[in-house]
Amino acid sequence: MAHTSVEQQGTVTLMLDNLCIKKQETVCLTDSYNERIRPLLDSVDTLRGLGVMKEGINLPSIVVVGDQSSGKSSVLESLAGISLPRGQGICTRVPLIMRLHNSRLDEGMQIVVEYNGKKLSIADSQITETLNSVTEEIAGTGKSINDTPITLNVWKPNAPDLTMVDLPGITRVPVHGQPQDIYEQISRIIMQYIAPKESIILNVLSAAVDFPTCESIRMSQLVDEKGERTLAVVSKVDKAPEGVLEKVTDNSVNIGLGYVCVRNRVGNETISEARQMECELFTRDPDLSKIDKNMVGIPVLAKKLMQIQAMSISKCLPDILKKIDATLSKRQSELNTLPRNFSTSAEAMIEFMRLMDSIKGMLHKLLVQGDIELFPDETEMHCIACLYKMFESYSHDLSSAFNNTPDDFLVEEVKLLEEARGVSLPNFLPHSVLVILLQSRIESISERSRDLAIMACHYIDKVVCRVIDIQTQCFPSLHSASRRAFQALIDRxxxxxxxxxxxxxDMQKTIFFTLNPSFSESRQNWEEWKKTFLDAIKRNHNTVKLEGIGEINLKNVPKDSIQLDAAFDMKMSVMAYWSVVKMRLVDDIPLHLRFTFHKMVQDDIVNLVVKEVLGSAEPAKIGDILEESPKTATKRRDLLKRIAMLRESKYTLSKIIDKLEEA
Known part of the structure; x- marks a missing residue:
């Protein structure tokens, strides 16, 4: 038995030696990867620092997610070789962007914390305290979370060149003073980071739990159903070694980039002690020793992450450059639409006259040509069509104003003829009766005609104000002067x-005249209609239908009146002449209105605005009238900053892509 024990110890020692050799090889390999991907990481970090993500351009990132207390921070501190805040509940309350840089041995360790534009250089021993205090400054002293990130830059010899984003651990039930919507807050932040297809999801799973039940798995599957960009880290394997092999080989949750099993640092262990214990665990444990050695240990995890990161960045860079180019063009176009600043009064005067021409040109397209391309999706700005609807409604109102009613046919005409009997010769229709009947009809539609003019002018008012707003919105003084001038014009x-x-x-009520052939032609039907009408009266019919008039109720017709024959002729005359008048009104009034608007566009508007503006300012001070609004000035500064940032981003990225192509 003693011999066997010695033999076993020798075997274990040999295996540990082999692991140490492999560990040294991994370090050398890590150094090799560092040299290759550091420029890639630097370019991405530079873009992130410039703020390119604020333009909606996503950058390749390794995003660390996991359920609460799954061991995320422990995994990160093992990769970085530093101590991070640990404890019960949510340790990470804001996104923590950790940038690991491999530095030379003689440079030692350097640590810089960045947040809200601030930078703090700290020692290794101050990391936990600093991160806790900065988190409280950002998210408050309670248990709430915040999406403002903290960046932890670590330069350390033999550190893997990695950039990772650690997010708050997922919890469904609020405890220890956490907000009631803590789950929703955390979910929103996590989805914000893992949804972009450029993100690599590092899903940290505790060995003690059933993987399909993990909330972090459910979230990652929402955005990466096939697991093509998800790598799983199984932590705390020393706490629950049994069944780990089956979990990582069965892959029931579609982890496309594979699994890596690790042992977290325990208690006051140093990083090197923790790694030594990890080597022994995966060598000696009867269950964990069966796992493929390419799936265990922090060094293996670091190597995989660097490989995945390098591939992701190389793949994404050309698309990112295209997006930067497109966004740069868009921002430049936005800047070009802003009015330029003027250095002389002459330049200001030129711009002023250009704006007047633009106002006139746009109104001409809208009100004269009926152009709909200027506002394709705003039907209320399709001016000719809108005016036509008003005129069409007016025509309909005039047509339906005197439709024959079944109960009063010839009642008014008989009454007026009897009152006017003796004023004119027999068999002649009294002119006074004709005047009364026609004038009453015209008077009844007078208010509707005036309403049409008011309605059309009100509509033109809105259209012109919209055009002036668009053309002069960047110049408050010019805008107010233009609106004042136009308001006075539209009132007139x-x-x-x-x-x-x-x-x-008034002309239609005063002068009764027409050479319209339709009036004479209609007389040819009167005699036939009258014969039919009088025949129905003699036969005591209750109704009669006359072509062109419709069905007439004969019950109230004054059948015994000697004026019945003349009343019918009067009725037909009025109807025929009213048709002529109606045709004139439905054409003439809209025509006069459109001609008035046409003249207003061609001659009045620009002249009035020019008079209003130049009448209140000396030519030398025209620049004051064209002083841009604070909103425009702010927008200009913002666009200039964005354009400068995008140009620098494009330059940075172009250089690294050129180097990759040369290699």
């Missing part, structure tokens, strides 16, 4: 249109 035009309509109506 509204009064002018109402007078024009009233003159047209």
């Amino acid at each position: 035009k509204r009064d002018e249109c109402i007078r024009l309509v009233q003159d047209t109506l």
